[in-house]
Amino acid sequence: MRVAVNIIILLFFGVCVFLLNDASVSARRLPDAKPSSLSIVHVNSQKDIYQVYKSAGLSGAKVVHLNRFLNLVDYFPKEESVSAPFPVRVGDSRSLYEKGLDAHNWLFVANRTGMVRSVVVVLPQEVFEQRLPEFESYFAYTVSGRTVKGYSYDMPMFVAALDSLPVINEPVVVNIDAGFFSEGVDPAGAVKQLKMKCPDIRLIVFSSSFDEPEVGDAMRERLSLFSRVWAEQ
Amino acid sequence: MIKNIYGNRHIVLWGIFLLALLVRCYGLSEQPPTDDEVGAASAATNYMSHGLFGQVMWYHPPLRNIVVFISGKIFGGYSAWGLRSGSIIFGSLAVLLLGYLVYGLFGKRLAAYLAAFFLCIDPLHISLSREAFQETTTSFFIVAGVLAAYHGIRKDNVFLAYLSGALFGIASASKWNGLFPWAVSAAAYYAAPWLLNGMEGRRKPFFRSLTVLSAYAAVPLICYIAVYVPWLLRGYSMEEFVKFQLWLVKHQYFYKGTPYTEDILSHSAYQWFLWPVAWVDFVFHQGKAYLNIAFGNYPVWVLTLPALYFAIREWFKSRSFELGYVILMFSASYLPLVFTTRAIWVFIATPVILFAFTLSAYAISALLDNKKISLKFLAIYLFLAVVFSAVMYPMATFGALEYSWMKPIAEIYSPHK
Numbered sequence: 001m002r003v004a005v006n007i008i009i010l011l012f013f014g015v016c017v018f019l020l021n022d023a024s025v026s027a028r029r030l031p032d033a034k035p036s037s038l039s040i041v042h043v044n045s046q047k048d049i050y051q052v053y054k055s056a057g058l059s060g061a062k063v064v065h066l067n068r069f070l071n072l073v074d075y076f077p078k079e080e081s082v083s084a085p086f087p088v089r090v091g092d093s094r095s096l097y098e099k100g101l102d103a104h105n106w107l108f109v110a111n112r113t114g115m116v117r118s119v120v121v122v123l124p125q126e127v128f129e130q131r132l133p134e135f136e137s138y139f140a141y142t143v144s145g146r147t148v149k150g151y152s153y154d155m156p157m158f159v160a161a162l163d164s165l166p167v168i169n170e171p172v173v174v175n176i177d178a179g180f181f182s183e184g185v186d187p188a189g190a191v192k193q194l195k196m197k198c199p200d201i202r203l204i205v206f207s208s209s210f211d212e213p214e215v216g217d218a219m220r221e222r223l224s225l226f227s228r229v230w231a232e233q
Numbered sequence: 234m235i236k237n238i239y240g241n242r243h244i245v246l247w248g249i250f251l252l253a254l255l256v257r258c259y260g261l262s263e264q265p266p267t268d269d270e271v272g273a274a275s276a277a278t279n280y281m282s283h284g285l286f287g288q289v290m291w292y293h294p295p296l297r298n299i300v301v302f303i304s305g306k307i308f309g310g311y312s313a314w315g316l317r318s319g320s321i322i323f324g325s326l327a328v329l330l331l332g333y334l335v336y337g338l339f340g341k342r343l344a345a346y347l348a349a350f351f352l353c354i355d356p357l358h359i360s361l362s363r364e365a366f367q368e369t370t371t372s373f374f375i376v377a378g379v380l381a382a383y384h385g386i387r388k389d390n391v392f393l394a395y396l397s398g399a400l401f402g403i404a405s406a407s408k409w410n411g412l413f414p415w416a417v418s419a420a421a422y423y424a425a426p427w428l429l430n431g432m433e434g435r436r437k438p439f440f441r442s443l444t445v446l447s448a449y450a451a452v453p454l455i456c457y458i459a460v461y462v463p464w465l466l467r468g469y470s471m472e473e474f475v476k477f478q479l480w481l482v483k484h485q486y487f488y489k490g491t492p493y494t495e496d497i498l499s500h501s502a503y504q505w506f507l508w509p510v511a512w513v514d515f516v517f518h519q520g521k522a523y524l525n526i527a528f529g530n531y532p533v534w535v536l537t538l539p540a541l542y543f544a545i546r547e548w549f550k551s552r553s554f555e556l557g558y559v560i561l562m563f564s565a566s567y568l569p570l571v572f573t574t575r576a577i578w579v580f581i582a583t584p585v586i587l588f589a590f591t592l593s594a595y596a597i598s599a600l601l602d603n604k605k606i607s608l609k610f611l612a613i614y615l616f617l618a619v620v621f622s623a624v625m626y627p628m629a630t631f632g633a634l635e636y637s638w639m640k641p642i643a644e645i646y647s648p649h650k
Binding site for chain 2: 002003005006007009010012013016017020021023024025027028059060061076080081082083084085086087088089090091092093094112114117118139140151153154156
């Protein structure tokens with residue numbers, strides 16, 4: 001009798017884990033796979049990408065983010081934790097996070113509001129090299145070879161240069177920011193590598209980053225070239 | 234009549250429970266919500282609606298969000314009661330269950346009453362019961378888990394073992410302090426047939442392991458994972474959940490508090506039972522400053538290490554399973570906190586004092602039985618403990634700036650010095 005009960009409990013545990021995993025994965029919302037017409041959107045600024053995600057109804061998406069910035073600067077609304085008279089009134093935190101949206105935190109905010117669950121940041125090679133000591137020195141990151149794994153709050157993140165990016169087999173949303181196109185980056189080569197490493201792209205957003213002083217016209221031209229090559233292939 | 238009341242453990246323990254409830258509820262609405270409590274309210278609502286961790290102690294498992302949310306629903310919003318009733322109820326019930334646990338372990342009424350009373354009047358425990366945090370909830374589920382585990386072992390009742398596993402899973406889903414008694418209870422359950430007379434027939438390693446696996450792994454894990462369901466439904470797979478837990482371990486290990494808590498407050502667990510150590514909170518609410526200074530009850534806390542020594546000595550003489558179980562519970566709950574390199578503040582002591590008070594209550598009761606101390610001595614000691622708590626009570630309920638005689642202590646903990 002005891003053996004039977006134990007086995008039933010162990011089986012129940014296995015079934016619970018399986019069903020919960022299935023329910024969680026099913027809760028993700030990304031645009032449908034349309035091989036003939038991939039959703040491609042062009043925006044002017046980094047934080048406009050947030051609005052694109054919102055319009056697309058994203059939820060729990062994995063984002064592949066090509067830029068020279070992580071766009072993951074922490075932002076926490078102060079209103080959420082300041083003493084107030086009883087009864088304490090609380091509302092939907094997501095709108096408070098959206099109020100603080102800016103060019104450098106929009107991806108962090110997109111995680112807080114539930115649209116993005118994990119991010120793969122692809123940095124230009126030289127930026128990756130420059131930032132490596134920073135990743136090595138902070139406990140949130142683990143550097144392994146040419147890749148970095150870590151967390152931003154509760155969001156898993158992965159940082160790499162395009163060469164060392166592994167193949168990502170799940171459906172993803174891709175941001176291509178003009179800031180990614182440093183002088184050494186070959187747009188045509190980048191298209192080829194990205195298509196190979198992200199075989200299931202559901203939405204692609206090109207950002208000219210007019211709100212970013214470090215991004216110049218040459219970078220935007222290379223982004224245009226990338227966009228043209230992408231459309232041709 | 235007094236003798237009759239003393240002889241009925243239910244009346245006495247429920248009486249101590251009512252006293253615990255009273256001192257935890259008194260003037261609750263006048264105690265302003267701290268910034269962190271407001272954050273806890275926001276976290277509760279947003280966790281249940283969107284699976285979003287809040288800003289306050291997000292790195293602990295999220296049972297607090299569920300408890301505060303339910304409490305808010307019961308009281309129709311986050312009033313003082315809606316925000317804190319979970320902590321108060323669980324804090325007070327822990328007093329009751331500790332009494333029953335100690336009675337179950339040693340069969341001594343005095344030890345049961347003393348342990349419950351020590352927890353009932355402990356200023357630190359009172360203070361933490363009056364804030365919307367997870368400390369007293371964790372302690373409640375730990376003591377409930379140990380109670381079920383012990384009776385499960387003694388009565389060879391597998392369903393109590395499952396219940397105990399569930400309670401430890403819930404305790405750990407509140408705070409990871411639940412892991413230590415969970416591990417000790419799992420080991421004790423497995424080893425019981427080899428340690429206890431009359432259970433020789435149960436010495437079957439495979440079947441015993443199977444029960445331990447289901448009662449102390451599968452059942453608690455189901456409960457633990459269930460608490461994370463709102464977060465999981467943000468799209469996280471079980472693989473990502475496991476990796477997230479590993480990240481939290483790393484985060485906990487490297488955690489650093491605010492400069493105030495790191496530089497001004499004592500943050501080493503070895504100090505707890507040697508000299509008075511305080512946890513301090515402050516809030517600026519509607520133009521007025523409030524300071525909370527919560528010490529443990531020093532006359533009680535200082536007994537812990539001598540009581541541990543006494544209990545170990547007694548264990549060597551008697552090899553009592555119960556005594557060994559409590560010594561192991563205390564050691565497993567306390568020593569990891571002593572030896573960790575990160576800061577450990579005294580508010581983390583609530584799961585440890587359950588077993589510290591059990592040991593002290595056992596030692597006092599045994600010494601009284603052996604006539605090593607007199608009833609008069611015990612009465613004087615209890616009087617001292619009550620006076621200490623009474624003096625500390627206003628300080629531990631956000632009134633440290635209200636009375637001039639507390640000023641010297643308040644100045645020690647001033648964030649502006």
